[in-house]
Amino acid sequence: MFSFFNRLFPFARHITSSRSVSTYCEMADPSSFSNHLNVVIRSTKLDWKVDMEGKKLGGSVEHEVEGLTDAKEVILDARDLNVERVLWEGLETPFKYDKISASLGDRLSISIPLVSKGDRGVLSIVYSTSSSARALQFLSPAQTTDNKGPFLFSQCQAIHARSIVPCQDTPAVKAKYSSKVTVPAGLTCLMSAISTGKDTSGQGEWTFSFHQDIPVPSYLIAIVVGVLERREIGPRSAVWAEGSVVDTAAKEFMETEEFLKAAEEICGEYVWKRYDLVVLPKTFPYGGMENPCLTFVTPTIIAGDGSLVSVVAHEIAHSWTGNLVTTANWDHFWLNEGFTVYLERKINEKVYGRPRRYFDAKEGFESLGETLKFVLPEHSKLRQHLGGIDPDDAFSSIPYEKGSSLLLYLEQEVLSEGESGSFLRDHVRLFSSKGLDTETWLTSMKERFPRMKEHEEIVNEWLYGEGMPPRTPKFIDDSMVVECNKVIDNVLSSSPSSQLFSSLTTTQKIFVLSSLCAKAPFDHAKMEVLASAPFGISSSINCEILSPWIKLGLTSQWEPSIPVALQFAKEYGRLKYCKKTYGLLFAWEKSRVLAMDQFEREKVNMHPITVQQVESLLNKYK
Numbered sequence: 001m002f003s004f005f006n007r008l009f010p011f012a013r014h015i016t017s018s019r020s021v022s023t024y025c026e027m028a029d030p031s032s033f034s035n036h037l038n039v040v041i042r043s044t045k046l047d048w049k050v051d052m053e054g055k056k057l058g059g060s061v062e063h064e065v066e067g068l069t070d071a072k073e074v075i076l077d078a079r080d081l082n083v084e085r086v087l088w089e090g091l092e093t094p095f096k097y098d099k100i101s102a103s104l105g106d107r108l109s110i111s112i113p114l115v116s117k118g119d120r121g122v123l124s125i126v127y128s129t130s131s132s133a134r135a136l137q138f139l140s141p142a143q144t145t146d147n148k149g150p151f152l153f154s155q156c157q158a159i160h161a162r163s164i165v166p167c168q169d170t171p172a173v174k175a176k177y178s179s180k181v182t183v184p185a186g187l188t189c190l191m192s193a194i195s196t197g198k199d200t201s202g203q204g205e206w207t208f209s210f211h212q213d214i215p216v217p218s219y220l221i222a223i224v225v226g227v228l229e230r231r232e233i234g235p236r237s238a239v240w241a242e243g244s245v246v247d248t249a250a251k252e253f254m255e256t257e258e259f260l261k262a263a264e265e266i267c268g269e270y271v272w273k274r275y276d277l278v279v280l281p282k283t284f285p286y287g288g289m290e291n292p293c294l295t296f297v298t299p300t301i302i303a304g305d306g307s308l309v310s311v312v313a314h315e316i317a318h319s320w321t322g323n324l325v326t327t328a329n330w331d332h333f334w335l336n337e338g339f340t341v342y343l344e345r346k347i348n349e350k351v352y353g354r355p356r357r358y359f360d361a362k363e364g365f366e367s368l369g370e371t372l373k374f375v376l377p378e379h380s381k382l383r384q385h386l387g388g389i390d391p392d393d394a395f396s397s398i399p400y401e402k403g404s405s406l407l408l409y410l411e412q413e414v415l416s417e418g419e420s421g422s423f424l425r426d427h428v429r430l431f432s433s434k435g436l437d438t439e440t441w442l443t444s445m446k447e448r449f450p451r452m453k454e455h456e457e458i459v460n461e462w463l464y465g466e467g468m469p470p471r472t473p474k475f476i477d478d479s480m481v482v483e484c485n486k487v488i489d490n491v492l493s494s495s496p497s498s499q500l501f502s503s504l505t506t507t508q509k510i511f512v513l514s515s516l517c518a519k520a521p522f523d524h525a526k527m528e529v530l531a532s533a534p535f536g537i538s539s540s541i542n543c544e545i546l547s548p549w550i551k552l553g554l555t556s557q558w559e560p561s562i563p564v565a566l567q568f569a570k571e572y573g574r575l576k577y578c579k580k581t582y583g584l585l586f587a588w589e590k591s592r593v594l595a596m597d598q599f600e601r602e603k604v605n606m607h608p609i610t611v612q613q614v615e616s617l618l619n620k621y622k
């Protein structure tokens with residue numbers, strides 16, 4: 001079964017690899033059924049044919065696996081897959097497919113000849129996805145912006161890769177991957193990898209191939225297929241989008257290379273070669289997704305004035321924190337997101353100046369108060385114990401803002417100036433390439449920084465406690481905030497002035513509206529004034545202005561906000577807007593039925609992840 005060479009030199013391929021580092025973490029993952037502590041996937045080959053009509057991916061996957069212990073089976077994660085055949089080293093082998101749980105999906109158990117530590121073999125699985133795969137959204141031409149062709153995109157974080165490929169769907173395992181994808185002629189296919197060729201000679205079908213030679217966790221496998229155009233925006237970057245969007249997007253993202261250079265000054269070399277972006281349809285559930293080589297973004301960050309491109313800085317930051325230093329499992333998600341927000345704001349400080357860093361940090365910290373109103377107490381902790389729940393159900397801004405504020409506190413109270421200058425670069429050097437958990441990180445911090453001892457109680461409360469952090473970091477430059485506070489006081493006064501509001505930057509207007517939400521409800525006379533043309537709020541196309549404005553109106557039970565909210569929730573599938581707005585519409589008896597009826601009608605046009613999340617809100621009222 002195993003080549004003689006393998007038995008003699010089981011790690012031979014490691015010796016030749018450029019990055020012979022361990023790419024698996026010896027920690028079980030409560031969100032995965034895989035036996036990745038016994039056998040680990042080292043590389044994956046995908047061979048997919050995209051069936052746009054049938055809304056399915058079909059084909060095969062080859063996993064090269066390596067024994068870590070004696071083992072006679074490989075257990076993989078799956079969800080709603082149709083597995084036809086399984087081969088081990090080219091020979092048919094028995095397998096069992098069990099549906100286990102709604103939250104974690106299914107288990108594929110594959111019998112193999114006994115393998116021991118260091119043994120390697122190739123597992124080949126012929127399969128197809130279901131037409132309702134949780135990670136995928138297929139759109140008809142009519143559902144896209146330009147109506148020029150069908151569209152497909154994936155979202156695998158946190159545990160949706162299992163709905164498109166049987167795999168070890170845990171961030172504890174990182175593997176290289178290559179792929180060959182066949183799509184209907186005329187459509188472009190992109191993946192979270194480097195393109196290694198395309199064949200567009202076919203009349204009916206085109207084929208694209210990719211290779212990701214840096215080991216990545218399964219949640220970073222990504223695919224997009226559609227009628228896409230490309231514009232160069234830097235020496236290692238391009239933006240892809242539908243034709244009517246691509247030029248506006250290219251203009252909006254012109255600072256991308258500046259963000260990349262700033263991040264490299266902080267963390268070291270950008271190792272992923274390409275940094276491209278693809279603008280997805282409005283149904284994309286998130287602001288951005290850090291798929292390597294190809295960040296996925298929502299069109300809602302194209303505001304026209306660059307006010308929302310921090311999402312790009314955030315996804316670029318993930319190229320180090322998250323994609324190199326990766327959480328061992330979803331209990332420690334804050335290590336991905338808290339570090340990334342902390343790095344994002346240091347990038348912004350280099351590009352926009354120090355006031356912006358502390359302005360964003362203050363706004364994020366203060367937003368925690370609002371967030372805590374909608375999050376279960378156990379999900380307000382940084383270090384989670386998710387057990388068998390779907391990580392999506394625990395998602396909120398807590399890991400982002402509570403996590404990054406802890407790092408800002410440590411920078412100010414524990415690290416010396418020199419130590420904070422190299423803190424992130426050292427973090428990447430120490431923890432790249434295999435899963436990191438909170439306790440390993442904390443132990444390392446105590447070993448490297450003796451002053452941690454003086455703050456042990458505070459840090460433990462920050463990591464393991466519920467609710468607001470035990471301390472407030474210092475927002476040492478409040479120049480951008482002072483102007484906002486004047487306008488907030490003015491808006492709360494008996495005669496709000498639109499001139500004052502109009503004098504703010506878009507970023508400051510977002511801060512003001514976000515702060516006003518924490519002071520709602522307002523009387524309807526105040527809402528009428530704020531809705532007037534001179535304020536320009538209700539006519540804004542900026543979703544980061546519209547979203548808090550709608551929240552203000554619904555929280556104040558101001559009826560004119562109902563039709564605006566319904567349209568906003570229908571038009572944008574970004575969970576940050578859609579879930580929040582539907583939640584507020586369901587909560588108000590006057591708008592509940594209208595919202596429920598609209599949701600039932602619109603489900604068919606929504607991403608499965610978004611449907612799942614809005615439905616979880618609806619169930620409270622059934």
Ligand SMILES: CC/C=C\C/C=C\C[C@@H](O)/C=C/C=C/C=C\[C@@H](O)CCCC(=O)O
Pocket residue numbers: 157158285286287288289290330331333379384391392393394395396399574575576
């Ligand atoms: C405590 C939470 C524990 C685990 C959650 C893990 C993953 C959550 C899953 O829902 C995936 C999230 C993906 C997020 C992608 C991009 C975000 O950074 C965007 C944040 C919100 C937005 O701007 O739209």
Ligand SMILES: [Zn+2]
Pocket residue numbers: 314318336337340
């Ligand atoms: Zn992130």
